[in-house]
Amino acid sequence: MVATPRRASSKLSQDHVPTPSQTVGPFFGYALPFDADAGAASGAGALRIEGRLLDGDGKPVPDGMIEVWGGRQFARCSTDAEGAFHFAVTKPGTTRDDEAPHLEVTVFARGLLRHLATRLYFPDEEAANADDRTLNLVDPDRRHTLTAQLDGAVLHFDIRLQGELETVFFAL
Amino acid sequence: MSGSHRDCEPPYLYPDYRSTVRRAPAREPVRLPAEWFDELPGPVFGRVPVLQTDADLTRQHQGEPLGERIVVSGRVVDSDGRPVRHTLVEVWQANAAGRYVDPVDDHPAPLDPNFTGAGRCLTDGEGRYRFVTVKPGAYPWRNHENAWRPAHIHFSLFGPSLASRLVTQMYFPGDPLMPNDPILQSIPDQRGRDLLVAALDLELTEPEWALGYRWDITLRGRNATPREL
Numbered sequence: 001m002v003a004t005p006r007r008a009s010s011k012l013s014q015d016h017v018p019t020p021s022q023t024v025g026p027f028f029g030y031a032l033p034f035d036a037d038a039g040a041a042s043g044a045g046a047l048r049i050e051g052r053l054l055d056g057d058g059k060p061v062p063d064g065m066i067e068v069w070g071g072r073q074f075a076r077c078s079t080d081a082e083g084a085f086h087f088a089v090t091k092p093g094t095t096r097d098d099e100a101p102h103l104e105v106t107v108f109a110r111g112l113l114r115h116l117a118t119r120l121y122f123p124d125e126e127a128a129n130a131d132d133r134t135l136n137l138v139d140p141d142r143r144h145t146l147t148a149q150l151d152g153a154v155l156h157f158d159i160r161l162q163g164e165l166e167t168v169f170f171a172l
Numbered sequence: 173m174s175g176s177h178r179d180c181e182p183p184y185l186y187p188d189y190r191s192t193v194r195r196a197p198a199r200e201p202v203r204l205p206a207e208w209f210d211e212l213p214g215p216v217f218g219r220v221p222v223l224q225t226d227a228d229l230t231r232q233h234q235g236e237p238l239g240e241r242i243v244v245s246g247r248v249v250d251s252d253g254r255p256v257r258h259t260l261v262e263v264w265q266a267n268a269a270g271r272y273v274d275p276v277d278d279h280p281a282p283l284d285p286n287f288t289g290a291g292r293c294l295t296d297g298e299g300r301y302r303f304v305t306v307k308p309g310a311y312p313w314r315n316h317e318n319a320w321r322p323a324h325i326h327f328s329l330f331g332p333s334l335a336s337r338l339v340t341q342m343y344f345p346g347d348p349l350m351p352n353d354p355i356l357q358s359i360p361d362q363r364g365r366d367l368l369v370a371a372l373d374l375e376l377t378e379p380e381w382a383l384g385y386r387w388d389i390t391l392r393g394r395n396a397t398p399r400e401l
Contacts, residue, residue, distance in 0.1 A: 016249060016250070016251040016252065016253050016390050016393075017177050017180050017251070017363070017364070017367065017390060018177070018180070018181075018251050018338075018390050018391065018392045019338060019340055019367050019368070019389045019390045019391070020180050020181050020182060020340060020359050020364045020365075020367060020368060021181060021182060021338060021339060021340050022182070022326075022339070022340040022341040022355060022356070022368065023189075023191075023339075023341075023355060024326070024328075024339050025326060025341075026274075026276055026277075027264070027266075027272040027274040027276060027277055028264060028274075028326065029274055029275075029276065030264075030272070030273050030274040030275070030288075030290065031262070031264030031273075031274070031288075031289065031290035031326075032262060032264065032290075032328065055194040055195050056193075056194040056195070056198075057194055059194075061195065063276065067215065069214070069215035069334070074215040104215075104334055106334075106337060108339055109195060110191050110195075111189070111190075111191025111192050111193075111194075111195035111196070112184070112192075112195055112196075113182035113183065113184060113186060113189070113192060113355070113358050114181065114182060114184060115337065115339060116197065117201075117334070133208075134202075134204065134208075137202055137203075137204065138202055161194075161195045161196070161197055162194060162195070162196070162197060162198050163198075166197055166198060166199055167197075168199075168202055169197055169199075169201045169202070170201055170202050170203075170204060171201040171202065171203045171204070172201075172334070172335055172337075
């Protein structure tokens, strides 16, 4: 095959309109692979993350799918009847001084015509979080929606699609 | 990205699709500088073994599923025109009667013991994928009076970056239900909607065995800018 020119022309990139997104719908649970424990990590150093996906009325979203990615770890979890999801991960490292450890979190659901992108930051990284270049772009009053709460041995992280405590989402 | 490209994406809030009303975020998304965006590496979905047989949805059971056997194939490129090689493509769909195996689906159409309706493959060195399946049926949903989804196959792709992640649906050419479907019609620009419709392709058709449909997919590449809400 003839190699595609790396920079053919601006016309070429104009011609390649990204394929539009559509909702994941309600019927993906049987089809997409999920780990039984939604675990990218296990054993020592593994953190358990639990949360709920909630709609604008504060009701659980029972047909959502959450993916987390960070530090070469990937895990996917579907939400249950209570909107609950959980993950086992290790806290990723960072490569920049102005970036705190975090997980990239992607949200899919019936009713989301496009997926949503947010981040999970860790509550025991107060100094690093204060210097994080991404958190610093977020309205200070809303930054708390991106930080998990330590609840015993579990990190708690709810995702609110709408409402007063709407989670901060990032443009993709 | 020009304004017309933006009109090729659905909005989050589209009240004709009722489920968006309490699920679409109301606030503006936070925009990261474009140069940071380039630095975001994407997830690697390495935990799922992909077997050659996973791409043939008609051979996952003892017998063959009922329905019109089809080949669905195409090329995955990024918006800079480069092939997206060795990336995971996941598909799922209703059976020929319009019923999903999923326990959540209560549409009273028959299940097919020979059809699950889930598959996966990796694109090849030129970004190509190929599935063998049966054409899914239309099915009713409760969005509005007499609402029926046009026949569609769900697709999930990763690509190289966080920005290239795509979950979408492929439709079939000439389906008379498309103009009434709020999920498809949520895309403002007809050109965007057309990008989700496969083309009947006699080159992909296997004579006396299966009709072929071509559907090419473009993932967002490095030069794409973040989408508007």
